Amino acid sequence: MYRFNFLFFGLCCVFLTASAQRRNTYFIKNNGARVTERDSADFIRHVIEPDPGSEFYKVKEYYLDGTVKSTGFSSKIYPPLYEGLRTTFYPNGNLEETAHFIKGHEIDTATSYYPDGKLYSVRVYSITPEQAKQLLWVAPDEKILTVKDMTGKDLTVNGNGEYIAYDNDFKEILERGQLKEGLHEGVWTGKTKDSSANYTETYVHGKLISGESINAQHITYKYTEAYIQPVFKGGMKRFYSYLASHIKYPPSCYKAGIQGVAQMKFTIERDGTLTDIKVLNAIHPDIAAEATRVMRASPKWEPGKMRGEPVRVAYNIPLSFHL
Template identity: 35%
Template sequence: MKLLTTISLLLITISVTAQKRQNIYFLKYNGELVKERDSADFIRIIREPDSGMVNYELQEQYKNGKFKRLGYVSAFEPKLILEGYCRDYYPNGNKKEVGFYQKNFKDGEFKVYYPNGVLNEKAIYKMPVKLHMEDSHCKIIYLADSLGNSFLDSAGTGHFNITYRDGFALQGDYLNGLKNGIWKSSHTKDSFTLEEEYKLGQLVQRVRKENDGKSLELFFDVDTIPDFVGGFKSFSDFLSRNLVYPADARDTGKQGRVIMNFIVEKDGTLTEFKIIQSVFPSIDKEALRVLMVSPKWKPGIKGGKPVRVSFTIPIVFKLG
């Protein structure tokens, strides 16, 4: 009897001493790291992989103690790279979104819920084929309002029309789970309406219509995509000559890939810059600065004529 008791105590000791190592971060919703728990909007915990596993365990918690996100990542600095099954939650504890990720891209079936727990959307995702295209890899198979009333039939076809509490309104048609035709969005605070034309899920063009009658077109599906004069090698040379690695990022070991979006105008000028994926404030700023001094590009061509095109590129900052 004494022998059994000794073995039991030994197992408990092993269990305690074998706890996984972990990193704890205090974060604001905008991604900013803070030093104190009380200053954070949520807490992120990264635990080392289990035996035989390669991905780290991810756990995020709101300040009220409820889970914000549970999942796995293949990397967590300078940013999270989600891998595998992931669950997001609202502050009230209800599920927000569940599904699988591959290299930070949604892959497979995803479910999205309203805060009241009602299923909002069910979609099938595939890895994007072209980085500069927008959401061409998503097929909606279920879509409903917060009361559970579905907008689509069993084939994923129907008309979506909703106005949210904050004044944002959106309407358009789905055909076999894909956006098709003209989609309109507006906000009570804005002086314009945005119209997007889709062809079976592919965004073809975007037109911003001001209340005074003016319109500004923006194309996505073109015959010839924009290009830096001289091609990829010339663009790489341009970046090498002009990029300056920020001192604070270098000193703290920050590196990674900034993904930038911008508009290539009809004359090849670059405008309307946006940071799609951030790495570090000074690195983001340097990527933006260099693109703003870029010479004119070859514009996108559609129907034999130059058009405004949305374009997305990665700019890699790597310490030697």
């Protein structure tokens, strides 16, 4: 067996080089998935190399008719890890939201608007820039200070009142409940965007105490965490060990000194099995084949859950082959 150093880089990381193209173009669905054809996309993303003296890539997104969807900056090419001000717009050209980021985390104040331009909400995030720089995966505390209805009437003032969440078209109410000092309080009710489940949750000072959801098949789930990410059984350290002990460096690449990073995409099914395993980037076919093989042979994962119910989750991970 050939000896080699197997390096596994953190989830969803993409390593950049100074030789990046001047502009990368991606076709994206509204759920964040990349597609290969423009006609299959919901919008187009351009990632442009940094200006002289800047370390951040410019990210500009457009609806298919050419209307600007968003502008911002990112420290990564794909997927974006937003830095600084990001501004989003509705298809009609009106301002949708302004928000500020550090390492992909929202900080400071985010302001949202209705499609007609009226103010919708103001949110603040307690995470400091220093915390965001140190903790890549930290979840900042959010407080909702202002909420207005579609006529401009106050629903929440200084963090106290009612909150209403809508679908993307602002035609259906998806969730509603009371706010106290900017945090969820008492009983909240809602439904998923596809109306496949209804739920009732109880909060105390922003903390979820209990929840109950009922899906389209009338199955009831009880939970205390609204969202649980999928994870390899035994934890990610065991996953790293699995990769290190099962990947076999392709002999053809070993002899030729070929290295590379396979950007893997796969789906974790409701039962924990992996499906739809693909290599997203152009890489030596033998490395791509080995990366695909080892992922297909992976033991089951603990599935992701949404409000207690197991759900399918798309996952991206880079596998690095280095001699």
